[in-house]
Amino acid sequence: MAPEDTPELRQLYADFESLHIMPLWTQTGSLMPQHPAPQAVPHVWKWSKLYPAAKRSGDLVPVGRGGERRALGLANPGLGGRAYVSPTLWAAIQYLGPKETAPEHRHAQNAFRFVVEGEGVWTVVSGDPVRMSRGDFLLTPGWNFHGHQNVTDKPMAWIDGLDIPFSYQNDVGFFEFGPEKLSDETTPEFSRGERLWCHPGLRPLSGLQATISSPIGAYRWEHTDRALAEQLRLEEEGHPGVFEPGHAAVRYVNPTTGGDVMPTIRAQFHRLRAGAQSAPRREVGSSVFQVFEGRGAVVLNGETHKLDVGDLFVVPSWVQWSLQAETQFDLFHFSDAPIMERLNFDRVQVG
Numbered sequence: 001m002a003p004e005d006t007p008e009l010r011q012l013y014a015d016f017e018s019l020h021i022m023p024l025w026t027q028t029g030s031l032m033p034q035h036p037a038p039q040a041v042p043h044v045w046k047w048s049k050l051y052p053a054a055k056r057s058g059d060l061v062p063v064g065r066g067g068e069r070r071a072l073g074l075a076n077p078g079l080g081g082r083a084y085v086s087p088t089l090w091a092a093i094q095y096l097g098p099k100e101t102a103p104e105h106r107h108a109q110n111a112f113r114f115v116v117e118g119e120g121v122w123t124v125v126s127g128d129p130v131r132m133s134r135g136d137f138l139l140t141p142g143w144n145f146h147g148h149q150n151v152t153d154k155p156m157a158w159i160d161g162l163d164i165p166f167s168y169q170n171d172v173g174f175f176e177f178g179p180e181k182l183s184d185e186t187t188p189e190f191s192r193g194e195r196l197w198c199h200p201g202l203r204p205l206s207g208l209q210a211t212i213s214s215p216i217g218a219y220r221w222e223h224t225d226r227a228l229a230e231q232l233r234l235e236e237e238g239h240p241g242v243f244e245p246g247h248a249a250v251r252y253v254n255p256t257t258g259g260d261v262m263p264t265i266r267a268q269f270h271r272l273r274a275g276a277q278s279a280p281r282r283e284v285g286s287s288v289f290q291v292f293e294g295r296g297a298v299v300l301n302g303e304t305h306k307l308d309v310g311d312l313f314v315v316p317s318w319v320q321w322s323l324q325a326e327t328q329f330d331l332f333h334f335s336d337a338p339i340m341e342r343l344n345f346d347r348v349q350v351g
């Protein structure tokens with residue numbers, strides 16, 4: 001159905017350019033593919049390469065007002081040189097040297113931290129100091145002032161996840177500087193949010209209103225670990241509970257709604273028994289995983305990638321993924337699923 005190539009047609013197309021219009025008929029396939037055809041590509045970042053790069057940045061680049069954070073954003077090779085791990089998500093390794101402080105600021109973008117190793121940093125979120133320790137999942141929902149301080153003589157690194165690309169592409173971002181000195185420099189074992197909210201099955205009567213984001217600043221590793229261990233134990237005893245055979249999984253939730261912790265980001269944790277394999281899945285929307293413990297592999301669109309502790313990988317939209325556990329295999333996982341579900345674009349294909 002291509003039109004005849006004539007001088008008049010060429011002139012028409014040239015005129016389109018000067019009018020800033022483009023015909024649909026020459027680009028239907030790329031604008032409306034039969035299924036998602038992401039520009040983002042599946043990719044693995046090795047922790048053994050990321051951490052030394054962060055450490056070298058720590059030696060050369062100060063942290064402070066202006067740059068704000070010593071964070072290295074994972075840049076998906078398919079996304080044209082921006083520090084986007086996917087079209088919606090940002091994932092970075094952030095490094096804070098001994099006794100360093102990252103000043104307070106706030107932004108519309110929602111953020112979390114996940115700690116694969118180390119301790120000794122407190123993040124202050126809306127004036128509430130939150131201890132950061134190995135295996136903890138920590139929230140900084142949009143528009144809360146936050147800063148970090150390392151109170152030890154050792155550096156610490158963790159991963160940050162945000163909805164920066166979504167925010168940037170939709171022009172919804174606002175940003176404000178806060179004080180350079182943290183608003184609370186104390187280092188309590190538990191934040192006020194945890195003291196109020198982190199008692200299983202109990203909700204304070206002062207907090208019966210649903211809130212957009214979770215009021216819990218830190219989801220502690222001991223709880224995640226126990227929840228996963230019990231799912232696998234129940235399976236051994238012949239009871240239901242695991243997500244699929246040999247695969248325990250939990251979602252971090254907002255206790256005021258039972259839904260996701262923040263409006264744009266879902267976070268989950270997976271544990272596979274040694275030798276287990278997850279069913280191949282495709283989902284609309286993108287996901288990022290980080291290996292927390294153990295060894296294994298991920299199969300992305302048929303290609304197997306070996307994984308060690310700390311390694312991160314991205315699963316772009318509609319890319320098939322499956323996990324394979326060599327040892328017991330623990331992975332932290334976040335995605336843009338709340339956006340896709342809210343807008344009714346979500347689809348999943350299993351097997």
Ligand SMILES: [Fe+2]
Pocket residue numbers: 105106107111146
């Ligand atoms: Fe921030």
